[in-house]
Amino acid sequence: MTLTQPRPQPTSARERRKVVAASIIGTTIEWYDFFIYAFAANLVLAQLFFQPAGPEMMQILSLVTIGLSFLFRPLGAFLAGHFGDKLGRRPMLVITLLLMGVATTGIGLLPTYDTIGMAAPIILMFLRILQGLSAGGEWGGAVLMSVEHAPVRKRGLYGIFPQLGVPFGMLLASAMLAIMQFVAPGDAFIAWGWRVPFLFSLVLIIVGFVIRSSVEESPVFEEIAQTKQQESAPVARVFKRHTPLIIICALFFAGNNSVGYMLTGGYVQGLASRPEDQGGLGYNPVHVQLAVLTAAVVWAASTVLSGILTDRFGRKPVVTVGWFVQAAGVIPLFQFVTGGGVLGVLTGTCLLALGLGLTYGPQAVWYAESFPASVRYSGISISYALGGVLGGAFAPTIAQLLLQSFGSTWAIVAYLLFMTALGLVGTSLLKDRTGVPLDHEFERSGAWDRWRPGVGVKL
Structure with a gap:
């Protein structure tokens, strides 16, 4: 018997549309919450929660809290992966969304250092840990719901829907901050305006909860549950069977994540918007946010394009080209930002967004096709979380330390090019398994490791 195509998916077109909506809306809300914090950490949280540390150190400490949540992403991935492979993909989607909403709303209500002293930064860091636990488990569930429901020839396209949560979340976060900086400029933004985007998350969480609760479980997990084959x-x-694969996938994501966090971690926005006496460039903060909002649109368009291309040409060729496009965007980024005003911020971030979409878009489907069904949630979640720690966790902090140490943004460029090269190495080592059957029966047949795209495998 020769198996060259996966078995038909039982999901209806209507249910697929619901899954797509749940993936996009849920991940957009998750990343909106995450980005609102990153942007605020670069703009106001340093002086509100860490001011006693002094002008330079308070900014470093604020940026460290961005990375703090990444340290707890692996724990979130372990927990969500364990229960996602045992209990199902859908329950974890709902739980992680609610956890992120509680943490984000709590930050919006948190008193500052001037009000409650040292308790303020301590509680802030605790809420960041909750955000990290949530983000560590959310992505894997969203990816599997989308990819495991997808027709085989459109997996790449369906896989980009959870990926769109990043640019859409950044777009929404940038828009909210731009609105609040316009409505409550200067001291008003510091006094209360920064809280509104955090509190707005509560509305989004309610919408996301309703949508995610209505979708059906992944057909792949239903097959596992019906045969009582959960691990x-x-x-x-x-870890016993796939540790090298986890490391390779982590390198892949680290190369994208470190560069992406120049935008999603708020570093470019903070550098451009902060007053000159605080180490920034003093650009109009509303205009800077609008420039980054435009870059988010470019990122989304590039992500969609990557999904279309990867279904046609395979995963590896598209991502490999993407690394070179990303490197081409990294090199002139800070020259545009520091020397071109707001228009330079717009140009530099949009060029960077092109490569980010091409390297991030195909990641979801490629990860899903790399791990067998019984441990797929655990495998992709842990790989993603570890890649986040290696890449984006402290990328803004590292960038700020490099700038302070060398006095030049070229040091940051060198760091980002090194991380891009790591992503390229990970891509070169990762097998392209386009079209591999995702069902559990195929895994149990023993043919999983022998699959080759376009050839299939003899059983």
Whole structure:
């Protein structure tokens, strides 16, 4: 018997549309919450929560809190992966969304250092840990719901929908901050305006909860559950059998994530918007946010394009080209930002966004096709979380330290090019498994590791 195509997916077109909506809306809300914090950390949280540390150190400490949540992403990935492979993809989507909403709303209500002293930064860091736990588990569930429901020839396209949560979340966060900086400029933004985007998350969470609660479970997990083939310890099994694959996937994501966090971590926005006496360039903050909002649109368009291309040409060729496009955007980024005013911010961030979409868009489907069904949630979640720690966790902090140490943005460029090269290495080592059957029966047949695109495997 020769198996060259996956078995037909039982998902109806109507249900697929619901899954797509749940993936996009849910991940957009998750990343909106995450980006609102990153932007605020670069703009106001330093002086509100860490001012006693002094002008330079308070900014470093504020940026460190961005990375703090990444340290807890692996724990969130372990927990969500374990229960996602045992109990299902859908329950974890709802739980992680609610956890992120509680943490984000809590930050919006949190008193500052002037009000409650040292308790303020301590509680802030605790809420950041909750955000990290949520983000560590959310992505894997959204990806599997989307990809495992997808027709085989359109997996790349369906896989970009959870990926669109990043540019859409950044777009929404940038828009909210631009509105509030216009409505409550200067001291008013510092006094209360920064809180409104955090509190607005509560409305989004309610919408996301309703939508995600209505979708059906992944057909792949339903097959596993019906045959009672859930792994008793999926995390242990994925490390026992797939540790090299986890490392390769982590390198892949680290190359994209470190560069992406120049935007999504708010570093470029903070550098451009902060007053000159605080180490910034003093550009109009509303105009800067609008420039980054435009870059988010470019990122989204590039992500959609990557999904279309990867279904036609395969995963590896598209991502490989994407790394070179990303490197081409990294090199002139800070020359545009520091020397071109707001128009330079617009140009530099939009060029960078092209490569970011091409390297991030195909990641979801490629990860899903790399791990077998019984440990897929654990495998992709842990790889993603570890890549986040290696890449984006402290990228804004590293960039700020490099700038302070060398006095030149070229040091940051060198760091970002090195991380891009790591992503290229990960891509070169990762097998392209376009079209591999995702169902559990195929895994149980013993043919999973012998699959080759366009050839299939003899059983």
